[in-house]
Amino acid sequence: MMNTMNISGKITLTILLALPFTMHAQQEIEGYWLTQEGNSIVEIYKNSDDKYLGKIVWLKEPNDKKGNALTDKMNKDKSLRGRSVMGMHVLEDLEYAKGVWNGSIYAAKKGRTFSVTLSMDTQDELLVKVSVMGMSRVQNWTRTDWPK
Numbered sequence: 001m002m003n004t005m006n007i008s009g010k011i012t013l014t015i016l017l018a019l020p021f022t023m024h025a026q027q028e029i030e031g032y033w034l035t036q037e038g039n040s041i042v043e044i045y046k047n048s049d050d051k052y053l054g055k056i057v058w059l060k061e062p063n064d065k066k067g068n069a070l071t072d073k074m075n076k077d078k079s080l081r082g083r084s085v086m087g088m089h090v091l092e093d094l095e096y097a098k099g100v101w102n103g104s105i106y107a108a109k110k111g112r113t114f115s116v117t118l119s120m121d122t123q124d125e126l127l128v129k130v131s132v133m134g135m136s137r138v139q140n141w142t143r144t145d146w147p148k
């Protein structure tokens with residue numbers, strides 16, 4: 001009987017010790033990420049529903065050639081075409097499962113939403129895998145200290 005309690009106690013202890021590491025792994029995604037092209041920074045944060053979102057907080061070129069703020073002009077919904085790209089949520093409904101975050105990504109240049117999987121390559125590198133009709137494209141986003 002004593003051996004059973006020892007095994008049970010060891011299992012409980014192992015689970016309790018592993019829990020902070022699992023929670024930390026989920027939180028590593030939070031922060032500011034420079035996109036692969038270097039033309040925007042996306043802030044990823046957790047919302048009140050325990051899902052993660054990402055919004056554009058910096059653009060290398062925030063204005064068009066006429067000096068007007070960039071808008072979501074390619075959106076299929078005509079009523080949204082006037083909204084600003086700055087501050088736009090591009091990552092939505094990211095949920096953590098089995099070492100990755102799954103959700104959706106909005107590509108303003110195309111006016112379309114795609115499935116996305118995010119995974120940590122290193123502490124400061126985020127692999128962004130966009131899937132469309134069975135094909136995938138992977139980008140490498142880099143953690144940044146923005147704003148300074």
